[in-house]
Amino acid sequence: SCGWKGKGPVNNPVGSCSADDKPISIDAGTGCNGGTAYACSQQQPWAVNDTLSYGFAGAYITSELVGKP
Structure with missing residues (x-):
């Protein structure tokens, strides 16, 4: 997953x-x-301890969803 301008x-x-x-390039x-x-x-994801970890995820977000909870 990657970042895109305007999303x-x-x-x-x-x-x-x-x-x-x-x-x-972000435009690739x-x-x-x-x-x-x-x-x-x-x-890549990383663990803080045995019960907490962080990671990144890519998602397709349409313009109708930008800024909505």
């Missing part, structure tokens, strides 16, 4: 990487749909 009220979307984990397009951008390895 939320942010100034700097999450970075994307090429298949060899090199930073790539998702590798899931013919593009060359993927999640970077530093975006």
Whole structure:
């Protein structure tokens, strides 16, 4: 999953990487749909302890959903 411009009220979307984990343009397009951008390895989940962990997820959000809870 990658960040895309215009998908939320942010100034700097999450970075994307090429298949060899090199930073790539935010305009490269998702590798899931013919593009060359993927999640970077530093975006992998991490554990705080045995019962709490954090991770990232990609989601397709239409313009109708932006800014809604």
